[in-house]
Amino acid sequence: MTQTRENVTWLTQGAYNQLKAELDHLSGPARTEISKKIEAAREEGDLRENGxxxxxxxxxxxxxxxxxxxxxxxxxxKVGEAPADNGIVEPGMMVTIAFDGDEDDTLSFLMASREYASTEIETYSPQSPLGSAVxxxxxxxxxxYELPNGKKASVKILAAKPYTD
Known part of the structure; x- marks a missing residue:
């Protein structure tokens, strides 16, 4: 089965490891823990009024x-495969744009899955209005692209480089 580039989430090895560890925890120890909580609460009696x-x-x-x-x-x-450094915007790229062609009003962001979002770096998903436009x-x-208020906004792509963390 071939996948289009839009369905692929580009992750660094570190991000993949972090998400895999979260999945392993949630589907293992955390699942057991929640089952014990449910069983303990069930033993308290009437389930209709059991907060x-x-x-x-x-x-x-x-x-x-x-x-x-x-x-x-x-x-x-896709793990560890950085996109080509060819100036084309795609997931895994650090993108710099100028709003309405004003090169003083710029935004730099990582085009990546919301799962990769962090507090250190602005992240836009390829499915977001801005992400899909660029x-x-x-x-x-x-x-x-269309803003939440229905108005249109235009941007100029100033830079697109593969992200390295």
Whole structure:
């Protein structure tokens, strides 16, 4: 089965290891822990009015959703393969844009999955309005995307370099 570039999530080996460790924890020790919480709450009696039971079940649901998300993400990940340094915007690139062609009003961000988002670096997903507008464009080209208020914004791509962490 071949995949299009849009379905692939580019991850560094470190990011892959971190997400894999989270998945292993959630599908192993954390699953056992939540099962014990549910069983303990169940032993308290009437489940209709048992806040601890309902909280544990909700936590279990969130945890299982995260397990499914991580499993899918890691199945579609390309690890350690940085994109080509060819000036074309794609996942795994550090991108610098200028808003409305104003080279004093710029933004630099990593084009990557939301899973890769961190506090150190601005991250935009290829599926976001800005990400999808610039994805596949070359340095020097313009792109237009829709803002949440329905207005259009235009940007010029100033730089696109493979991200190294």
């Amino acid at each position: 601890g039971y309902h909280a544990a079940k909700e936590e279990q649901g969130k945890q299982e959703l995260r397990v499914r998300q991580l499993t899918q993400l890691l199945e579609n990940a 994805n596949g464009k070359k340095v020097g080209q313009d792109a237009e």
